[in-house]
Amino acid sequence: MCGIAGIWNRNGAPVEPEDLRNMRDLLAHRGPDDAGLYLNGNIGLGHRRLSIIDVEGGHQPMSNLDQNIWIVYNGELYNYKELRFELIQLGHGFATNSDTEVVLKSYEAWGVDCVNRLNGIFAFCIWDDYRETLFMARDHLGVKPLYYYCDEKKFLFASELKAIAFHPEIPRELNIHSLDSFLTYRYVPSPQTLLKGIFKLPPGTRLILKKQLRIDRYWNHIPQIINYQDENRISTQLTELFDQAVRRQMVSDVPVGLMLSGGMDSGAVLASMSKHATRAVPTFTVGFPDRSNANELKEARETASLFGAEHHEVLIDSVEYREFLPEVMWHLEEPLSTTSILPFFYVSKLAADSVKVVLSGQGADEPFAGYNRYRGEKLGTYFRRFPEALQKFLSRFGQQMPMRSEHVSRAARSLGIEKPIERFTEIYAVFSEKARQRLYNAETAAQMETHKPSSAIASLQEMVAHLDSLSQMLYIDTRVWLPDDLLLYCDKLSMAHSLEVRVPFLDIDFLQFVETIPSNLKLKGMTGKYIHKKAMSSLLPRQIVRRRKKGFATPMDQWLQGELWGYVRETLLDADSACSHYFRDAEVEAMLQKHLSGKMNFQRQIFALLSFEIWHQVFIGRRV
Numbered sequence: 001m002c003g004i005a006g007i008w009n010r011n012g013a014p015v016e017p018e019d020l021r022n023m024r025d026l027l028a029h030r031g032p033d034d035a036g037l038y039l040n041g042n043i044g045l046g047h048r049r050l051s052i053i054d055v056e057g058g059h060q061p062m063s064n065l066d067q068n069i070w071i072v073y074n075g076e077l078y079n080y081k082e083l084r085f086e087l088i089q090l091g092h093g094f095a096t097n098s099d100t101e102v103v104l105k106s107y108e109a110w111g112v113d114c115v116n117r118l119n120g121i122f123a124f125c126i127w128d129d130y131r132e133t134l135f136m137a138r139d140h141l142g143v144k145p146l147y148y149y150c151d152e153k154k155f156l157f158a159s160e161l162k163a164i165a166f167h168p169e170i171p172r173e174l175n176i177h178s179l180d181s182f183l184t185y186r187y188v189p190s191p192q193t194l195l196k197g198i199f200k201l202p203p204g205t206r207l208i209l210k211k212q213l214r215i216d217r218y219w220n221h222i223p224q225i226i227n228y229q230d231e232n233r234i235s236t237q238l239t240e241l242f243d244q245a246v247r248r249q250m251v252s253d254v255p256v257g258l259m260l261s262g263g264m265d266s267g268a269v270l271a272s273m274s275k276h277a278t279r280a281v282p283t284f285t286v287g288f289p290d291r292s293n294a295n296e297l298k299e300a301r302e303t304a305s306l307f308g309a310e311h312h313e314v315l316i317d318s319v320e321y322r323e324f325l326p327e328v329m330w331h332l333e334e335p336l337s338t339t340s341i342l343p344f345f346y347v348s349k350l351a352a353d354s355v356k357v358v359l360s361g362q363g364a365d366e367p368f369a370g371y372n373r374y375r376g377e378k379l380g381t382y383f384r385r386f387p388e389a390l391q392k393f394l395s396r397f398g399q400q401m402p403m404r405s406e407h408v409s410r411a412a413r414s415l416g417i418e419k420p421i422e423r424f425t426e427i428y429a430v431f432s433e434k435a436r437q438r439l440y441n442a443e444t445a446a447q448m449e450t451h452k453p454s455s456a457i458a459s460l461q462e463m464v465a466h467l468d469s470l471s472q473m474l475y476i477d478t479r480v481w482l483p484d485d486l487l488l489y490c491d492k493l494s495m496a497h498s499l500e501v502r503v504p505f506l507d508i509d510f511l512q513f514v515e516t517i518p519s520n521l522k523l524k525g526m527t528g529k530y531i532h533k534k535a536m537s538s539l540l541p542r543q544i545v546r547r548r549k550k551g552f553a554t555p556m557d558q559w560l561q562g563e564l565w566g567y568v569r570e571t572l573l574d575a576d577s578a579c580s581h582y583f584r585d586a587e588v589e590a591m592l593q594k595h596l597s598g599k600m601n602f603q604r605q606i607f608a609l610l611s612f613e614i615w616h617q618v619f620i621g622r623r624v
Contacts, residue, residue, distance in 0.1 A: 002060070003027025003048040003495075004072040005158040006125055008134055008209070013153075015044035023156070023163040024048060029331075030074070030159060030495045036060050038070050043127055043134075047072045050356065050498055051254075058098030064108060065093075068129040071107075073100040074159050075122025075144050076502065078248045083117060107135070115206055115218050119508050123201075125157055134209040140219045141363075141506050142190070142203030142483030145491055149198050150213055160492070161333040164198055165619060171196070172620055176444070177451040179582065179612070183431045183439070186337030186608055187485040189456035191215075193334060194615065203483045222463060223475065223515035231534065234517060238510075238535035245507030246272035249359060257282035257355040259347060259501065260309070262299025264529075264536055264545050265361030269504055271539035273359065274307040282354050283309040286347035288555055289317055303544060314350040316343055318563045321554075325614050331496035335615040336485055337430055337608035339556040345493040352497035362490055363505035366477040367514045368532040369470065369522040373427050376414070377470050378523055380423070383415045420469050421461050424476065425454040430604045444582045456480070470519040478511070557603045561596055568592070572609055578616035579609055 005023040007015045017039060024035065024046030031048025038045040038061035047060040063070045077083070080099035083106060088094070092105045099120070106114035107126050112135055121143035126135045136157060138146045148157040149164050156164050165172055173196045178188045188194055190202040201207055204219035228234050246269060250256050258273060260266045260283040273281045283304045287297040297313060304311035321342050328345050329335070351358050365371055413432055417423035426432065431439060440448060457476050464475045487503070494501045504510070517531060524530035533545050560568060572579045572588050579588060588609065595602040 002050055002072075002074040003030030003159045003163075004074050004123065004125060005046040005163050006072065006127075006134075006156070007044045008127075008155040009042040009153065010155060011153045012042050014041055015039055017044070019167060020044040020046050023158060023167060026163045026166065027159055029498055032498050034059060038063075038072075038127075040129070043129075045070055045072045045125065045127060050495075050500065058096055058100055060100060062096075062098075062100050062104060064104060069104065069108065070127045070129070071100060071104045071124060073103055073122065073124040075099075075120055075124065075139065076249075076251075076500070077102060077118055077120040077122065078251065078507075079117075079119040112206060112208060113218075121502065123159060132210060135206065136201060137206040137218065138201045138203055140204045140221075140508055141478070141487070141511070143487050143491065143503060143506065145488065146201040147193070147198055148201060148207065150209070151197070155209060155213075161193060161195065161198060162330070162619075165195055170198070173197075174616070174620065176447045180436065180448050180451050181453045181456055182335060182612065183436055183608060184425065184429045184453040185456070185481075185484075186428075186430045186604065187481075187488070188334055189480050189484050192456075195619065200484075203479060220463075221512060221515070223467065223471065225467065225471065225518050226516045227518060228521070231521065231531065234521070234531055235535035235538070237513065238531065239538050241507070241510045241513055242268070242504065242535070243272050243275070245504040245510045246359065247276050249502045249504050249507070250276055252357050254356045255279075255282065255354075257284060257351055257358040258309070259283075259351065259358050259360045260285050260300050260304060260311075261361065262296030262303065263361065263547055264533065264540060265364045265505065267303045267361070267544045268536045268539050269359050269361050270303060270307050270309060272504075274309070280308055280310040282351075283311045284347050284351040284354075284358065285311070285313050286343040286350070287313060287315050289315050299544075299547060306541070306544075312350055312354065314346050316346050318555075318559045320346075321559070322564060322567055325610075326618055328493065329611070329614045329618050332489055332492050332615075333619070334488065335608070335611035336489060337604050337611060338485060338489060339554040339603070339607055341489050341493060343554060344489060345496065348494040348499050348501075349497045351494075352499040356498070357500045357502065358494070359502050359504060360490065361505065362486060362501075363482060363503045364529065364532060366482050367474055367505075367511060367522075368529040369474060369519065370529045370532075374470060374473065374523055374528060375526050376427065377423075377473055378526075380415050381469060384418065420465070420472055421454050421458055423469075424457065424461065424473060427473075428481075429453075430608055435605075439583050439587050441582065441584050468519055470523060474519065474522070475515070478515075482506075556607060557601060560603055560606055561598065565592070565596055568606060568610055571613055572606075577613055578620070579613050583609070 007020055027048045031050045033051040034049035036047045036059055045061045061070050061072050077099035080102040084102050087105045094101055115137045122139045123144040123146035145159055147161045147164055158164050175194055175196045178192045178194045182188050190200040204217055205215055206218050208214045258270055258281055285300040287295045328342050414423050414426040457480055460476050464472050490501050521531040537545050569592050573585055591602045594600040
C-alpha cells in the first residue's frame with residue numbers, strides 16, 4: 001500500500017517542487033519504505049511506498065518505455081498475474097514484477113476502460129503526456145481512498161484529505177451542508193467532505209480531466225436476483241468463492257496476519273487462511289480492562305487457539321481514549337459517530353509491530369443483512385400493510401413512548417414512511433430531522449433550509465427501485481455506508497501505522513454472487529445472515545457461527561456516564577467550541593444530562609458531536 005499525491009496547474013504555471021514534496025510527505029505514514037517525485041512543468045506526481053509485492057522493484061512514479069505515460073498507484077491488484085500474462089501475449093514487455101506496472105500496461109493496451117479488468121483494492125492516477133489527459137480511478141467498493149480539488153487554475157489529488165487541505169493555496173472552510181449530512185448519516189457520504197471544494201472520488205468511478213472534468217461510474221453492477229431452490233448448493237458455492245477470495249488476498253511477498261474479533265466473520269477468514277498458510281497465522285485483538293460486556297478477548301483467544309494462530313492482544317482504557325482522540329482524528333480526517341475508531345487504531349498499531357498486511361472480516365454484514373436495521377425494515381413491510389388509520393395510531397404511540405434505545409427510536413420513526421428513500425434516511429439518521437432542527441442555532445438552521453440529506457443516496461436507490469426494499473437497503477449500505485464509514489476508518493487508521501488491510505468478503509466475484517441471492521435467504525424470518533451462516537458452518541464449529549457479533553465494540557455508553565462525562569461536557573460547551581458556534585448550547589446540555597441520568601442513551605449523538613468538535617480543532621484550527 002502507498003500514498004499518492006499530485007498537482008496539475010491548469011493555467012500552465014510550473015509546479016512548485018516544495019508544494020508537491022510537502023503533499024507527498026504528509027502521507028509518509030502510508031509509505032515509509034520509499035519516496036518518489038515526477039515533475040514536468042505544470043504537472044507533478046508524488047508517491048510514498050509501502051513495499052508488499054516486488055519489494056525490490058516497483059519504485060514510483062513509474063513510466064512506460066517512452067516516458068510519456070506516468071502512474072502513481074495505491075493498492076493491491078489480486079489478478080495482476082493473470083493480466084500480466086494476457087498483456088505479454090499482446091506483446092507488452094515488463095521491467096518489474098509489480099502490480100503497478102500491470103495497471104500501467106493495461107492503460108496502454110485498453111485506455112481508460114482498463115479499469116473494468118481490475119480485481120483488487122486500488123486508487124491510482126495516470127498522467128498521459130501525449131494526450132495531455134489525467135485519469136484517476138478508485139476500486140469498486142472504495143476500500144482505498146482518493147480525494148481531489150479542482151478549480152479553473154489547478155487540480156490537486158491525494159490519498160488523504162490532509163495533503164490537499166494543508167496546501168498553501170487551499171482555503172479550509174466548513175461545508176455546512178456536509179455537516180447536516182454528517183449528523184444524519186454519522187459520516188459524510190461521497191463525493192462530499194466537510195471541507196468546501198475538496199471531494200472524495202466515489203467508489204467504482206473514474207475521473208478523466210482534459211479540458212473538462214468528467215466523472216463516470218465504471219462499475220454499475222445492478223443485482224439480478226435469482227430464485228435459487230437449493231440452499232445447499234448456494235452455501236457450497238459461497239464457501240468456494242470465499243475460500244478463493246481469501247487465497248488470492250493472501251498473495252504477498254511479506255507475512256500476512258488477521259484482525260480477529262470473537263465473531264463468525266473474522267473466524268471464517270482465519271479458518272480459510274489456516275488452510276493456505278505455511279506458518280501459524282498472526283492474529284490481533286483489542287479489548288478493555290474490566291468491561292466484560294464490550295470484550296471479545298476470551299472468544300478471540302478460543303478461535304485463535306482452535307486454528308493454531310499466533311495470537312496478540314492489546315487493552316485500551318478511557319484515559320487513553322481521551323488522550324489519543326486528536327491524533328486519531330488527524331489520521332481519520334473525517335468525523336465519524338463510530339466509537340470503535342480508537343480501538344481499531346490501537347489494534348492496528350499492535351499488528352504493525354509484526355506484519356505489514358492483515359486480512360479483516362469487515363464487509364459481510366451489509367450484503368448479508370447482519371444488522372438490526374434490516375430486521376426493522378422487514379417488520380416495516382408488514383406494518384405498512386395495516387389500515388392507514390391503525391398505522392398512524394401505532395406510529396404516534398411508538399414515537400411518544402419513552403425509549404432509552406436510539407435504535408428503537410429510529411425504527412419507530414421510520415415504520416409508517418411509505419417512500420423508501422425517505423424511510424431509509426430516517427432509519428439511518430442518528431439525529432432525526434426534528435432533532436437537528438432543535439440542535440441548530442438560528443444562523444445554522446437558516447443555511448440548512450435548502451439541503452436534503454436524502455439526496456446522497458437517492459440515485460443509488462433509483463437504480464434498484466425494482467428490487468424489494470430490503471435488497472435496496474443492502475445495495476445502498478454496501479456502496480455508501482461501507483466505503484464512507486467502516487472502510488474509511490479501516491484504511492486510514494491502519495495506514496497511520498503503515499499497515500495494509502484487505503477485505504475478502506468484498507472480493508468482487510464473491511460479492512456479485514452474493515447479490516444474486518434473494519433477501520429472504522439472507523434474513524430468513526428474523527435470522528440475519530442466514531445463508532452466510534450456513535456457508536460458514538463448513539469452516540467453523542457451531543458455537544462460533546452462533547456467537548453474537550460485537551466487532552470492535554466499546555464501553556462508551558458507560559464512559560459517557562462516568563470518567564469521560566466531564567471532559568466531553570467541557571469540550572462541547574466551551575465558549576470557543578465549534579459546537580457552541582453552530583448548535584444551541586441548551587440542547588447539547590440537555591442531551592448530556594439525559595444520558596448521564598440514564599433516561600436516554602445518546603451515546604451515538606454525543607460521540608458525533610465530540611467527533612465533529614475534535615475534527616474542527618484539528619482541520620480548521622490547525623496550522624501545519
